Amino acid sequence: MRRRCIDSLPTTRHYRIMTSESHRQFENLAAFCCILALAACGRACAEPTPAALSAFNSYVSTVEARLAAQHRSPATFEVAMAPAGTTDDRLRRGELIVENLTPAIGSEWRGAMLHHWRGTAFVAGARSADFERLMKDFPSYPRCFAPQVLQAKVLRQAGQPAGAPLRVLMRVRQRHVIPVVMDTTYDIVFKNLDARHGYSISQSTAISEIAAAGTTDERALGPREEHGFLWRLNTYWSYEERDGGLYMQIESVSLTRSIPTGLGWAVRPFVESVPRESLEFTLRSTCNALKR
Helix, strand or coil: CHHHHHHCCCCHHHHHHHHHHHHHHHHHHHHHHHHHHHHHHHHHHCCCCHHHHHHHHHHHHHHHHHHHHHCCCHHHCCCCCCCHHHHHHHHHCCCCEEEECCCCCCHHHCCEEEEEEEEEEEEECCCHHHHHHHHHCHHHHHHHCCCCEEEEEEEECCCCCCCCCEEEEEEEEEEECEEEEEEEEEEEEEEEEECCEEEEEEEEEEEEEEECCCCCCCEECCCCCCCCCCCEEEEEEEEEEECCEEEEEEEEEEEEECCCCCCHHHHHHHHHHHHHHHHHHHHHHHHHHHHC
């Protein structure tokens, strides 16, 4: 019986074709479900509820308090992952380590989804000063972070007191089943503990979905037209120069619309993968830029 069962299995080639075809069919179904989700949301998804915004701001405050304590000493500057020796070996071999930190959320988040991811990497030969130059060179972002970042420029810098946030505008493109272009504005602060340890805090202040981007019909969608792909996004970098290179840790905390009841089985994997893939892309692109 066992031999007959094994012999009846498809060949590896046929299995790969079937798997690939099934994956395409599932993606097509997911795309259709995404369209249904957008239609089902309507105006209800245009903006987060006050309760969801309050919950997000409270969560961000907790994250930033933890990071502030973490950045007070070189000994705790980055989050250690156990076992530390094995993790450092993996990082020095060029591996990116990505963790999902998203907690379970309560009813106050109704209509919204929280996403919290952390990624860690190491670049041999890189220094803290190299990282700072890269992060502050906003005109180079469309080259270093292509194809996600389309444009980047500083809106406010001259005349600001030392330590004041930079106001930065970035046009970004996300593509996962449905392509989306957004104009995003951030307040960004760069700080150093010493010559080998530094960090940055990037907080979104405005996010607008752009329709027909790059055409004569381009326009920013109004608050009641947007689909809620991204409501808030905060990014936190910590970097430490040691072991002949640079350890980098990035955390992203974002708020998006929730998934309509009944469509989660198909849409949720795609919705939840976007923040992870975006963080991993940013971290990998940063590593590649520092290696040049």
